[in-house]
Amino acid sequence: MKLVSLSFVAAILVILSCSSVQSAPQDSLQDKLTKLEVQMTQKLDKAHAVYSQLTDDYLRLERRVAALESENQLLRIDVKKLNEKLEQAGGGGPAREGPAPGVDRSEVAIKIDQALTKLKASGNADDAAKELIPVARYAVPKMASELKNRTNPDYVASLENVLAKCPVAELKGPLEETVKDRSRRTSVARVVGLVGDRELSKILEPHIGDPDPVAQVELGQALLACKNRMGVPPLLKALSAPESEIRFLAIRKLKQLNQNKTFDFDMNKNADENAAAIKAWNDWWTKEGPKLFE
Secondary structure, eight states: OHHHHHHHHHHHHHHHHHHHHHHHHHHHHHHHHHHHHHHHHHHHHHHHHHHHHHHHHHHHHHHHHHHHHHHHHHHHHHHHHHHHHHHHHHTTOOOOOOOOTTOOHHHHHHHHHHHHHHHHHHOOHHHHHHHHGGGHHHHHHHHHHHTTOTTOHHHHHHHHHHHHTSOHHHHHHHHHHHTTSHHHHHHHHHHHHHHTOHHHHGGGGGGTTOSOHHHHHHHHHHHHHTTOGGGHHHHHHHTTOSSHHHHHHHHHHHHTTTTTOOTTOOTTSOTTTTHHHHHHHHHHHHHHGGGTTO
């Protein structure tokens, strides 16, 4: 019996010994996994911190680049104005005043952006004009650029009204460049028409051949509002427009130049049906055109 008991005890000890040997590697593996998890967490935290710092740096640089671009735009405007001043001085014409000493162009740019933001929200052109006209030299190019905002027609209309209040001398250069963009051509035409300056209206003349009937009407109306006879040709083209609304606008403006005579043009008829009337209008232009606004 004693031998059996000893054998049994020995067997138990062997089993326990094996169990402890087997559990040791498992405990060690768990420890390793825990350590790896801790290390990975630490590395991820560091990576996140680095990413956040890089993001902040990028945004800071982006804001700086935007500020520099604004500064560059203002400098270009100043250079252009200076060249114009030199040309006028060289030609004996009246010299225009340069920028006020000590003007901070960055502050001017911020002021313009703030005024345009308020204009977009309120639509109050008069209030915006009070802020923007004193800095028209810098504000006009910015507003001309904003005319491409097709998603907010009310804002564009407000911009046109503010631009029309700015000095003609500040409008000519920026609008002459802007009118080359077909997407903003009608807006420029409306601004010119609101201003009513014949000399300024000449920037529209190179574009009276625009094939778009809407542009034809806008250009024609603007030119005639400035007493510029070159508004007639685009309106004559608009008489053949597919849309009756365009034909109506064209004939309404043209008949004002012809003692309200229409040559029997009917806005409800297409170009073929109005062929005789359209020919009569073209004949009238050939005969009377050179004498308009003289």
